[in-house]
Structure formats: structure tokens, C-alpha cells
Amino acid sequence: MKFKEKLLKESPETIWQEHCGFLDLSMKEYINIQKSLLMEQIDLLSSSNLGKRLMKDQVPKTIEEFRKTVPLTSFEDYADTLLMRREEELPTKPQIWLETTWEGGEYPRKTAPYSKAMLDTYTNNLFSVMILAASSCRGQFRVRSRSKVLYTLAPLPFASGLFPELMKNEVDFHFMPPVKDALEMSFSQQMSRGFELAVKHGLNQFFGMSSILYYISQNLLSGTRSGLSLKKLSGMSPVMLYRLIKARYRSRRDNVPILPKDIFKLDAFVCVGNDSTLYKPELEKYWGRKPMEIAGGTEPTLIGTETWSRDGLVFFPDACFYEFIPEKEMRRSLEEPDYSPRTYLMDELNANQLYELVITVLKGGAFVRYRVGDVYRCLRLSNPSDNLSIPQFEFVDRTPNIIDIGAFTRITAREIDKVIRLSGLPIRHWTALKEYDSDKKSFLQMFLEVEDDSLENQSAAADILKEHLSLYFRYYDNDYVSLKKLLQIDPLRVTVVKGGSFEAFEKLRGHPLGRINPPAADVIDFRALCGYAGTGGSSAWQ
Amino acid sequence: MAVNSTLFVAIPAAALLLNLFLLLVCISAKKSKLVIAFMLLVASYSIWSGGSLGMRAMIYPGAIFWFKVSFTGILLVPFMIYNFVYEYTEQKGTFTRSLMAVSWFIIIVLANLDLFIKSPAIASENATRSFEYTLTNWTILPILYGVFTLGLTFHMIFKSIAYKGQSLNAFTPFFLGTGVLFVGLLLTVIPGFGSFPIDPLACGINALFLFYALYKKRLITFKMVASRGPLYLSAIIMMTALMTVLYSSFEEMYDRRFPQYIAYKPIVFSVILSILTVLVYNLIRKALFLLFNKTHATREEELRRFSREINESLDDKQILKTFCDLIERNMDCDMAYVLVSDDSGNYVTEAATLPVLSGGIAIRSESPVIEWLKEHNLSITYKDFTRTKNFHAMWESEKSTFVDNNIKLLLPIAEGKRLLALALFADRGNHKNYSPGEITFLESAGAVMSIATKNALLYAAMQKEAYTDTLTGLYNRRYFNSIAKKQFEQAKMHTLSVVLISFDDFTLYRELYGSLRIETVLKDMAKILLSAIGSQGCVARYSEREFIISIPFIDTEATGRIIEVIRNLFKNHVDNKREHGYRHLTFSAGICTYPVSSSNLEETINYAGVALYTAKKNGKNRTQVYSTETSGKALTPEAMRFGEQCERTIYALTAAIDAKDHYTFQHSQNVSLYGAKLAEYIGLDPEHVEIIRQAGLLHDVGKIGIPESILSKEGKLTDEELAIMREHPEASVAMIKYLPSLDYVVPAAFSHHERWDGKGYPRGIAGEDIPIAARCLCIVDAFDAMTTQRSYKAAMSVEDALDEIRRNLGTQFDAKIGLAFIKLAESGDLAIHKV
Secondary structure, eight states: OOHHHHHHHSOHHHHHHHHHGGGGOOHHHHHHHHHHHHHHHHHHHHTSHHHHHHTTTOOOSSHHHHHHHSOOBOGGGTHHHHHTTOGGGSSSOEEEEEEEEOTTSSSSEEEEEEEHHHHHHHHHHHHHHHHHHTEEETTEEOOOTTOEEEEOSOOTTSGGGHHHHHHTTTOOOEEESOHHHHTTSOHHHHHHHHHHHHHHHOOSEEEEEHHHHHHHHHHHHHHHHSOOOHHHHTTOOHHHHHHHHHHHHHHHHHTOOOOHHHHOOOSEEEEESTTHHHHHHHHHHHHSSOOEEEEEETTTEEEEEEOTTOOSEEEOTTTEEEEEEEHHHHHHHHHSTTOOOOOBOGGGOOTTEEEEEEEEEOSSOSOSSEEEEEEEEEEESOBGGGTBOSOEEEEEEEOTTEEEETTTEEEEHHHHHHHHHHHTOOEEEEEEEEEEOTTSOEEEEEEEEESSOOHHHHHHHHHHHHHHHHHHHHHHOHHHHHHHHHHOOOOEEEEEOOTTHHHHHHHHHSSOOOSBSOOHHHHHHHHHHHTOTTOSOBOTTO | OOOOHHHHHHHHHHHHHHHHHHHHHHHTSOOOHHHHHHHHHHHHHHHHHHHHHHHHTTOTTOHHHHHHHHHHHHHHHHHHHHHHHHHHTTOOOSHHHHHHHHHHHHHHHHHHTTSSEEEEEEEEETTEEEEEEEEOGGGHHHHHHHHHHHHHHHHHHHHHHHHSOOOSGGGHHHHHHHHHHHHHHHHHTSTTOSSSOHHHHHHHHHHHHHHHHHHTSOSSOOSSOOOHHHHHHHHHHHHHHHHHHHHHHHHHHHHHHOGGGGGGHHHHHHHHHHHHHHHHHHHHHHHHIIIIIHHHHHHHHHHHHHHHHHHTOOOHHHHHHHHHHHHHHHOOOSOEEEEEEOTTSOEEEEEESSOOSTTOOEEOTTOHHHHHHHHHOSOEEHHHHTTSGGGGGOOHHHHHHHHHTTEEEEEEEEETTEEEEEEEEEOOSSOOOOOHHHHHHHHHHHHHHHHHHHHHHHHHHHHHHHHBOTTTOSBOHHHHHHHHHHHHHHTTTSOEEEEEEEETTHHHHHHHHHHHHHHHHHHHHHHHHHHHHTTSSEEEEOSSSEEEEEEESOOHHHHHHHHHHHHHHHHHHHHHTGGGTOOOOOEEEEEEEETTTOSSHHHHHHHHHHHHHHHHHTTSSSEEEOOHHHHTSOOOHHHHHHHHHHHHHHHHHHHHHHHHOHHHHHHHHHHHHHHHHHHHHTTOOHHHHHHHHHHHHHTTGGGGGSOHHHHTOOSOOOHHHHHHHTTHHHHHHHHHTTOGGGGGGHHHHHTTTOOTTSOOSSSOOOGGGSOHHHHHHHHHHHHHHHHSOBTTBOOOOHHHHHHHHHHTBTTTBOHHHHHHHHHHHHHTOSOOOOO
């Protein structure tokens, strides 16, 4: 039965039970599901070349044996198979391949195969998201089969392109702009056209990356300030026309800007991506509804969702098998590449601790004990007020070795090294960290120390390096272009520190300053040493 | 429109009946706000149709009164619909409803003051009546207010569907019924429908829609099912209504046809009324019973029958078949599977209503389906299962199994938390769901079956224990004998091979590596044998170190190939396990194939033993096929050494006999010589001759344990002494069996006191079931006993002894062998030794 038929024929209790029943799971039940599905995945892996390679030609009989046998993996372990799309080596035949750009590694992109069962699970979990996004408390929701959805997502083969693809046969969503048209538009055209249609016909659901949602929300404010021409008004639905006129009248009367909430009444508002936690309060202010955050990605699929209280992510039990590396272990493994960090299962976590996520994609997926590179904070182990018995999380950031700006581009030490080498500048030491400005926009802050300590050289080095970095990213990373163009973010700040600052730091703390996202305490000390105490933005790692 | 006078009254009567029936059903249900609201709604329909009936039937106090009743009912309907939907959609706040209630009350009061419609004028023409209504200027008021009320109602429904996600499905018949109702009302104001009871007809049709909504769509779930009382009451009301309608016609007809019996009219009418009441009562009861309980009654009977049948059986397969038959007879389903737990705990198809392909459905023991059924012990539709938490843990392959086989319903057959079996029911082609009645029936059958299955499984387990070897899990010797007999009967006209397998130097191995290692080896060997033989034949543990295999419809050559496969498997197994402490161990095998080398099963087994003996004698770790030719070949040096070892053992034993009882020693020597000679004479192969010779020497070795007082007693033995004496064959076997190199003589030594007619001891076997060596020994043993002198008797002459043997041919002795012995003795080729 299609989802739209369910909405018509089934009772809300039944629909809720089917799609959100996992929220009633006890910790034991949750773990049992995870273990059962992992055993299925082991079974599938054992008959594939990829699986045999990763499991060292053994077939683990228990979860413990599996965790002992299979080492933690990164994309490099799969590159040969996945980039060449060698389907015959995979546990199940893929139905679709998704892609993402990845400048930070050895390869320019990452690909991930999706089996039919994975897509079915994805679809079901997407329904859970839709129901929860449209809910105000447990069991109460309103989902329209004919919702109007503002389409601000990247198309296939990017992961976000799955959303309209999976929904097209299940519900009669009206995407604005239509998916077919959106494929032929640039991202900014797509947003502008979508928004134009939303103002004309109304908007019921809004799914998007938090940074984009934030940008659109701000853009909307400036857009609605311009005058109302007859052309603009033609084709508008009476309800939208009424709302627009009312909003403009109130805006002029009270001399306040028009906010999206004055025009749109959303049933569901969903955001995803880096920095969501930061943008959510702003988005709520604009839209009058707190966005519900979800978690996922190209490799892990759709893995988590917030609930009706929008206060922490819950991971779906059937998307991936989850393991968690505690922060301390994660940092040690970043410093010592040969170190194999210890992982913990969902029922072994501590509240208010940071964990790097390790996934084994279930239902025939390719990734096994894979370090996604995402760090989550375990907010709580259970939530009595929402009657949840399973842990809830908050997305913190990418792992410290990756600087993610606006969820668009990911910068690593490898790339910065390359740029410094190309620039030919006599850089003695450098460190880079992600910070946020007062507008909550993230940027890359770089501190560097040049060989020649003259003042002239210092300022020149800063400008040259900034130019080189910008050029490099513009050239190699398309997303970087989008970042500047779409979000109007200037993501680079380069500060040259006086000679000997890095040595002084090492002397003070007994260890050198990390090159990428050093621990917050180190950054504070370093700033103080260089005379920049109290300056700079805030950091996710602080 | 003119209408038949009966129909004129019957339609409102039927409408009233239907509505009353609904009302009475509700009375029996547990009351909730929703049920009460529904009852009030049905009551308003009943008032409407009741008033209409009274009006048309001109019942006291008159049409005007009933018109007002009917009109009140009509005016109550919009509010009652509103009220019902209000409760159904769980609205909050009572202001609007209270306002609505008050305003409708005022409207009803005003209506009864003829403000909206004047009381109708009654016109009669050609035995038909019609009512002429006069509308007033205010008529529009209740109509508009009714439309307004219904508008609010539909708004509530819309909101409930849109915002609370309530299903439209349950409302559909309700909508349709209400539509019919108002179309009916509209038609009444169209001229030409004046005499036709169109509005009660609509009211009746609406009641049918409500029936449908309750029965099929479960518009309301009643907490308690209506008892039959209201149904009977409803039947009586219908009868009364019918009588009310027909009474005047009856009376008129009676007066006209039977004027002379006017005085008896009350009695006649009373009798007719009573008879009719009973008839109609039963008719209605039967109709309702058929409508609601027919299937139920049939199924109850079926369940009783099923219970009887399965309780008579302890055969689990028969029980499953009976269950499948029950399903086939009573359920409209394309296919049903019954899965039973196998040795590994997984559930595999054991029975189905139709033949299954490729083994049917199998579900692993850890499957979430199994977990759910164990935990809840309730039937569940697959659709509902997909909504449970357990479904998240389902493997894709399991989901495919259910989807591909169209499984719609799962029924556990459990005892407490122990899931004995599980029944899966496929789609029935028409995609109709299984009704609650059907599910209840299946659950009842499942409950009955769980007890029977439990007993059957218990019995099967006990039975299995009785016929299996506990260590290896193979059949034991006793069960092998019965299986082999069956196989022999089947293969009598073809071939049957028997293979005896015995580990070489078993005792030594055990001494060196211990019993635990031996047990492991035996278990491993059992697995290898099972994997090599499969369902082709029967494998059993024959003795401590021996396995036996019977394979029907196979020749010697093919059997030999199988044994070589087993030999290789075993060798590889031992080689692979060497690092785990396994030591070299080999086995010898003897094959005999019926009818090439034997004439019956006993012989086949015996000759396989002989072949095994030959294999051992020829150096072990080999397979020997029994045949006269091969057995006659010269012995290998290993065989010679083996024979010498055996001779020494036999010598030691006979020396022991001699020390205890010289007579028995001499007797054993004689029996050995005569037996070997007889075996040669009747054409047995040299191995057999040798076995008989050795068996002759050892056949009385068990007498070592018998007190000398009994052995050399002069005169007749007492019963007790005789009993002790008769224990010596078993005592002999008890001694020989500890000499693995001599155990091949056991069958002959053990059975030498058996008689051809089955009256011998210790087993009482008869005819060719007695091993041929034993039959030979039996004759020569008796001959020597007769021809030798004892302290208590003189020696009988050879002739007399032979006459005695002749007399007992076919009773005590095998006639053929006995005659052969007589001929041998008479020929003078037998050297007679007399003690």
C-alpha cells in the first residue's frame, strides 16, 4: 500500500505505530534489532569479495567476533571497488549509486552503492521523518499527501536527490520547482524559482540543508521588501495574496521586516547538515516553527531524526549498525594513525560525551565498520519527558581533522599543505581551525608563522596565502564556489603570528599545537601567547 | 403513486424492525459515550420509522399522533447524526452541542404545534391510502437548520480526516446511508410519491448501511457481543408487526368463509396466533442463526471432530496432516503451511494443504517472527506484524519468504513460551482479510493442536530415545533390525547390501587414548556415515565398535564404492584433526549382498560379519565382499598371524574350561570337529567353516560360571538348576564379547540352543532367523551329547542318536542341515569321538 493510500485508509495510530513505533523500543530491544540485522549483513558480506576481504576470509559468528575481526575502515579501503563500480564484488546488487565530492582524501569523490533493501529502509525512515516533522506530540501528526514542497536539495547522484525520487510513487508531493525542471537549473536558479512558486502557491513542507535554509530565510526578507507588481501578483493563490498583503501591511504599520512565518504556514520543516544546531534557533525565529533536524549522508544513508520535541537525534535501528569512538580515543587515533581506537555500542555510551560515529551499513550496504568522520554528542541516554528509552544525540561537527564550512566544503591538512607548497612561501608553522562569526557563519581561521619575521613579509604572506587558498579551492572544489556564491560566506581568515609563537606554545604546554582544529584549550593559550586573546569567533570544539 | 396496501405498511414495519434490531444489539453492548450516541441515533431512526408505521397502519390513537411521532423522529435525526460524529471524532467543548440540542428541542416543540407542517389529510381510494401534507412558510426553517447542522457535522468529519488522520474508510457506509436518507426525504415532497412510503424505505436502507458499517467496517467496536436475547425479541416484534398488519384481513376472511364458527373465532385466532408466533419466532431465529452463527456452529462441530481425531494419535505427522485437512475443509485459503522446529531449532515445513516445492518455508529460530509469536502466543496478520517493533529486526530474506509466499496470517501453536509449531496461511486469492471468526476458529484449532502436538513430540522424543544410540544419534541395533526387515521386504525382488564396519585395534586405541577420544571418533564416524549414505539406506551402531549399513536396490560394486568414499572421508577427517591429537585409526568392512551371496536378511547380516572377519584376518583396514570365491583364497601373511593369535586365545579359553570341567572341554572339542566337518559338507566357505570350528570350541565357555554341582549332577535338573544351565549361552557371549578378535563367533555361540520351531532359548528365534553356524552347532552339540557317556547316563549308539535327530528334523533341527549331518555320519566320513 502506498503511503498516500495509508494516509487515507489507515488510522493515525496504525500509521504512527508502523513508522514511529521504533521510538517505543527499549534499549535491549534496540540492540537486539541492531545485532540481528548485523548478523544478516555478515551473512551477505561473507558471500561477497568485498566482505571476504574486509572480514579476512572469516565468517564471524558473533557481534564480538565481527568487531574483533574487522578493522575500522575509511573510504580508501573501498575506493578500488566503489569508484570503479564493481558491482560483482558487493554483498548485493546496487539499485543506485550516490556520489559526493571529497577533496580531502586521495580521491576526488566518494561513491556509495544502495541496494533495494537499503532504499526500502530509507523510504520507510523518510516517512518516519515526515510524520515526526509534522507532529507536535507523540502520536499526533498531520501529513498531506498533496503537500507543496520547496525543492532546495541537490539532485541525484547526490544523496539529497533521493528524497523526491523515493517519494514520487508514494505521495503526490508538488515540488517547487518541479524536479524535472530543477535538474536543468543552477542551484541558485532552483532556489529562486522555487521560492517564487512558493510565494504564489503556498508552502507546506520545507526540507533542506540548514545553511541553505538560513540563507533563503534571510534572502526572503530582502525579496519581500520590494514592491508588489501586477506581474508578481498574477497567478498567486487568493490565500497567499491575502497573507502577503496582510504581512506587508503589518510590516509597514509596525515598521518590522516581513518574516517567512508571516506568509507561510508550514506542516513540516526539516533541516540537515553541519551547523544545524547553530542555525535552528534563527530558523525558528524566521519560520515560527522549530526545524526538525535529521542526520545522514552519502555513505551512512538516512540514519537519524529528531522527534516531536526537536531536542536531540534518535538513530534509526535498521539503517546502520552503530559503534562509537570516544573523543579521547578519536584524538589519539588522529595523532597516531596506527592506533586502533576502541569502539562502544549504543548501550555502552555516557551522556554528554563526544563520540565519533562508526557505521556498518545494513541491508546489503558496502561500508563495514566505516569511520564516517562525523562527531556526535550523546545528549542523554533516555528521555523520560518524551518517554524515550534510547539515547539521543546532537551533531557536533566533522572529526577534527576535517574543517567543514557551511556543510559545503571540507578542508583537510593535506589540502592546506598542498596550497602552502604551491605558494612557495616560507611558512614555518601553521594551524587551522573552524570558527563562527557573530552572524553564525562558519569560516576557516588560519594562524601561520613565516620564516622571515619582518612585518612586510608577514602581511604579504597572509594575503598571498589567502589568495592561493581561495584559488586552489575555487579550482579544485566546486562546492567552494557555491559557498561564496550561495551563502555569501568569505570562508578564509589568515593571521600571521610573530616568530617563535609556535615554539613558545610547545614550551608552555609540552606538546606542539595541532595543525587542524586543535583542542579548544590549546587555541585559547595560543591566542594569548600571540596577543590575540579574546579575539576570533567561537568554535564548535570549544 | 398507488401502492399495495400491504406494502404500504410492510415497508415502514421492515424499516422499524431493522432499526429496532440495531438498537437492541446496542443494548447488549457495553455502554460508552460513543455507543450511547449511536443508540440515540438509531433510536431517532426507530421513532421515525415507528411513527411512519403507526401512521400507515392506522394504529391507535390515530394517524395524526403517529405523524407527530414520525416527524419528531425526522427532526431528531440531524442532531443525533451531529452528536454521534461529535463523539466519534472525539471533539472537545460542549457549547456548540448544547446550543444545538436546545435549538433542536425548540424546533421539535414547534413542529408538534404544527408550525412547520400541518397534520396530514388522509385520503383513501381503492383500498390505498395517501397522506396530503400542507407546508407552511416556516417549513424552510428546520430544513435550513438541518442543512446547517449537517454542514457542521461534515466539517467535523473533514477536520478529523485532515488533521487527526482519521480513516475515511469507516465513514463511507455512514455517508451513503445518510445520503439515501435525505434523498428519500426529498422525494416525499415530490408530488406523486405521496402514497409510497419512500421515507421509511430510505430509513430502512440507511439501517442496512449502518449494519454494514458495524459488521464490516467496524464503525464501532462493541466491547461485548450481543446475546441472542435481543435477536429473539426482535423476532417477536416482527411477528407482532406482521400480525398487526394482517389482523383485519384475516378477520374479514374468517367472517366471510366460516360464519358458522364465529363463536370459536377467539380460540381459532389464538391457536393460529400461537402457531404463527412459534413459526415466525423459529423462522427468524433460524435466519439470524444462519446469518450469524452458521459458520460458527459448523466450525464448532469441526473442532470437536478435529480434537477427537488428533487426540487419538501420537504420530506428529498424522496430527499435522489432520490439521491441514481441517484447514482445507473449513478455510478459504490458497495454501497453509505448518512449520515444526527441527533439531537445530529452526522451523521447517512439515505439512501443507498442498504439495510444496523445494522444501517449503523455513524460518530461523532467532527470527523476530518467532520471537514475537513466542512472546505473545497470539495469531497475527503479516500486515500487522510489519507494524510491530520486531519487524525492524527482520532479515530481507525472511521478508521475501513471507511476501513471495503471500503469507497473510501467522498462527502459533505453543505451549506457554515454547513454540511447538507455527502455521502460516497464504492469501486467499480474493485478497479478503481473514475475519475475526476465522481467526478465532484457527486459534481454537491451534490450542487443541498444541496439546496434541506436545504429546506427540514427547512421544516421538521418547521413541527416538528408544531406537537411537545415545552417543552417536544413529539407530541402535534393535531398531536397525526392524528397519532392515522393512527394507528387505521392499527389496526382496531386487538387491540389498549389508555392510558391517568395525574399527581396527579398537581396544588398543581406547587403552592408549581414553574413552573420551573414542567417543569423539565414534560420533565423527557416525556423521561421516550419515553424510555418505543419506536417505539411500539405513545406518546404525551395531555394537561398541561396529556400525552396520543396509542399502536396498544396490549391487555389491556400488556398495564397495560407497565404502571407499567413507574410508577416504574418514582418513581425511583423521588427517585434518591430527593436530588436535587424533591418532591413526582405521576400519575394516565386510559387505554381503542379497540375493547374490545370501538367501535372507539374517544370512546377509551374518555373511557381512564373515566378510568383516575375513577383512580383519587379511590384515585390517580393508573392505571384504562376501563370496565363496573370495573367501576361499589363500590367507595373507597378516591373516596367518591373526589366525595364530586367535588360536592362542581360543586355546587359553578351552584350557580354562578343561580345568573346570573336563567333560565340557572334550565335548567342545567334539562339537568343534563335527561342526567344521558338517559346514564343509553342506558347502559353506572356509571362513564359515573356521568360524564354526572356533564357535564349537567356545560355545560352552559360559559353563565356567555354572556350579560344578549342577554340571555333574546325576539325575534330572530342577527348574532352578535348569534355568541356571540355560544361562550359559549368554554367559559365553558375555565372555567372548570382551575378546574383540573373536566376536565374530558370537552369533553362533549365542544361538546354538535355539530350535527350528522357535521353542529354544535364549531368544526363541526360529527357522532361518537362526544363524546358519548356530544351526550346525545345534545338531552336532545334540549329537555329541547323546553319543557320549555321562555320570548320570550311558552313551547312546550313533544310530540311535541319528534316529533321534531324524525324529526332530523340522522341529528342533533344520531339516536340510540335519539330513545332511545324518548322511555325513552314515557315510562314515565323520570320525566319532566318544568320551
